[in-house]
Amino acid sequence: MTMGSSENKKTNLIETLQSLIVAFVFAMVFRGFVVEGFVIPTGSMAPTLLGQHLLVHSDQTGHDFTIGYDPRMNVDHRKFSDPLLGRNVPLSMASIKRASSRLGDRVLVLKTLYPFFGPDRYDVVVFKNPTDTQGPSANYIKRLIGLPGETIWIADGDIFASKNGDVFEIQRKPEFIQRSLWRLLSDTDAIPIDKLALSRPWQGSPWIAKPNSAWTVQDRTWYCTTTEPSVLTWDQNRILIDDWLPYNMLMPNFTRSEPIADIRVSATITPETAGLTASFTLEALQHRFVWSVSGQQATLVMLSLDGNPIQEVQADIPDLSAGVPVRLECWHADQAMSLYVDGDRVSQLLYEFDPEMRLRLATNTDASVPVEDIAGLGGRAASLEWHFDGSPFAVTRIQVAHDLYYRSNKLQSTATKNPTAQGNEELVRAGSHAFGTHPDKLAILGEDQFMMAGDNSEYSLDGRLWGNPDEYVASQIDDSPFVVHRDLLIGKAWGVYWLPPPLIPEFHRFRFIR
Template sequence: MSKKKQAQPQGPLPSKLRELVESLAMAVLMAIGLKYFLVEAYSIPSPSMQPTLLGSNAAGAYDRILVNKAAYLLRAPQRWEIAVFRYPHNRSQNYVKRIVGLPGETLQIIGGDIYRRDAEGKLAILRKPKGLQDAFWRRIWHQDLREDPRADLGRSVHWDGDEIVLAATGSTTKSILLGNRESLRDHYWHGYPPSIEEAVKRDLGSPDNGYGRHSVGDLRISGELQLSSGWKRAFLRIAEQDSGQLNREIDLEITNKAGKSFARLSISGDGSRLEGEPTSRHQSQPVEIEAGTWIDMELWHWDDQIWAHVGGVELGPLPYSAPAVPLNDEAQVVARVGVSGAGARLRGLQLDRDQYYLAREAAGTDIKVPAHNYWMLGDNTQNSADGRSWATLSLSYDPKTKKLLRPGTGSARLVGNARVGSGDADENPVFVPEAQALVFTDLQGEEHVLKASYNEFLQMGYGGLQPRNDGGEGAQRYDRFVPEQYFLGRALAIFWPLGLGSPFRLSLIR
């Protein structure tokens, strides 16, 4: 009678299972490590950073971003970076904004730009580096969209398919204006992808919901130019004409004399002079331009500096000195492309504007950033709760009855974000009329119910929809800054959406 053979354990199988389990465990640990120490994904829920980061209810577009959590472990946060941080007035929430003010600085917003006081108390503009400026340009007009009917000017300036033809002859100059007086303002919808732009316009209503009031002179003209044989001169021009204190003109001029071409970048106007060259207002270089050949061209004006590119030649950036005076809201800003001596064709023309920061304070008000703190602003300056308006609210109450008391009375106090009557997701406190109560979220994100109606809240002295600067007990007080220890990381990239029913958004964040 034969005995049944007992199954013998095979050596390789447990070894492979063990390796598989170890690999899976390592993958899980690495994923956890990446999430908590290196990279984490966040969703953008609000429009405060648009159009850089979309959180648009109107368009149903919400970016998802990757955040480098190790970015600030070895170095301090830097100006113009987009960072994620715990909101100091509700530490259960994470916010994303751009770093504008650094520890110890005194700043002002003037004419849409950021200025800093130096050691002598003088204001100097903070210039964004050219390599970063691309992230700030917002499209106003593009030739391919045919948005400006003034491009149809008859025989001397007309459309030929997708190209614009400037039919200049002899000493005559023909030019085209890009945009118009109303479009060269800080309109809310500038810079959005076309599909999103239309949704944003519909959501705003008319007319621009009170936005678009400020003339913007920080512009970029770009496109391609094809010059005909016999051309003498071509130019790109940005001009600011203010009935008040500013008149300025920035020109990229290309000239052709005796078969030799030169590109010249210049600035002229009241109080504007290139820095480091007290007797000069221009820079020139030879450039090779062949008639009938398409050449790239660009003219930039931003943060009191100018730069140009034409036919493979760069001029600048050239910083210039100018008075810290904003453009009058009724100023005439002109962006123009022209040619003389012979005709030219234009294609891919585009006009962009720079970010225009809006001040929430009276003109001349300093923003003083404390040590170890940062001043954060949203890119959607017209619709962003940020360091211009952040405030705290302190409520006094009776811990036994949970009744709200007048400021400075009672034995208990709650401190939290001040967003009285904002009507948005961050409104604080939230009033419940049927219960004659309010719900207040404190600094830790915990909710508290106190007995008081909205009218009682106002009558007790907590009222006013705008924070006060007096710092009185119970008053809404400005508290604008983010301590360094609240930073969670630097925004690295948009990884969603990928264009499936939404605009393609995969890109690095700058």
């Protein structure tokens, strides 16, 4: 070996080490100031983001779904159900045994955005947990529901906001976020392949067809052979229209599900001849909401229960041609009706109720009862019905999904695990109403304060329930309970990446976070 070659090797080694050090520094800077990865530990944002969970495949319907899971749990197999068949239909032992345990989602967080642009309502945000900034749960991820300077009132599961003493207004979610938040309750494609193998009799589809003589079902397609009026009516005794999530079926301390009026009902309809009229009616909030299509016209109308029109909009649509399937989606969310035809929104009707009126309508309570006495009460169940007339037709893939529903819970003793600032004693008292859910405890946000809530409202410890901040936050940043100060924001969660099952990453689950 020559002296020159030895010197070259030494130089190459030094350059390699320098390159590695520079790369490491750049990686640390990138991680610290640009993008950082986090693992979701719990199911408070489910099903948008999953904590540790079981991936379950139903051998009866072919449907995959996720269930929150902790290896320390004493799992009762009797709690497993086949959600699209009904909550009282047990999942087969074969499906339970094949369920695989998965780690929580890995998310990428964009840290450079918020120093220059303020967060928007309904962003999914990572921030320092104001109640435990130094502990194992120091980093939290929730959805932003309240902005600085606002007063927030959560009524009947929806978000209302007021600013500078103005009236409360419903805060509607953008379409791309709303589309990602629908949670499937029912799908007519989900039928058992072997009814005799079920340990409990299946009651059948929740849709009841009338007149019975005009309807047949074959290979998951519903055929109606008459040109006379026909109806599909939802049976609440089979599947309730509420905020229940399959993800929570193993959770302890189960609470009553809340009836919900914010739903999406969709179906693919194929007329046999020209002249079909199809309409869907939702009865909720002491009103009737009707989506109808006929010929080349779509109509959305809001009526009183006695049939008097209150608002109506019309729009042109492609003709319902014989033999051509058309996908209709009827959305009712955040006090808005929307109609989608083959994925495109063709019409929308907005209506306005303030939080007090919304609560009275949801609970069917008149003005003689103080609003303080009805806030937090459950609403009335909605009714659903399809009407058809004018042509024989086929209908497939009738789906029902529900929206987010933010619950009005009561504070637990954990709200005072940290010291209480003078004057906040009643605000954080155990047993009192959750923050922002009652007219006596509206969420009044300061100029640098945000309100956060989890998508899995039933099992989310969030800005409704936190209580006092820890001593560091109280002394150095903000001693207000329940809120997230601007200085605690880390960044916007924007993508789910690298989901590792035992062998191969599930690339189909890589997605942007909405």
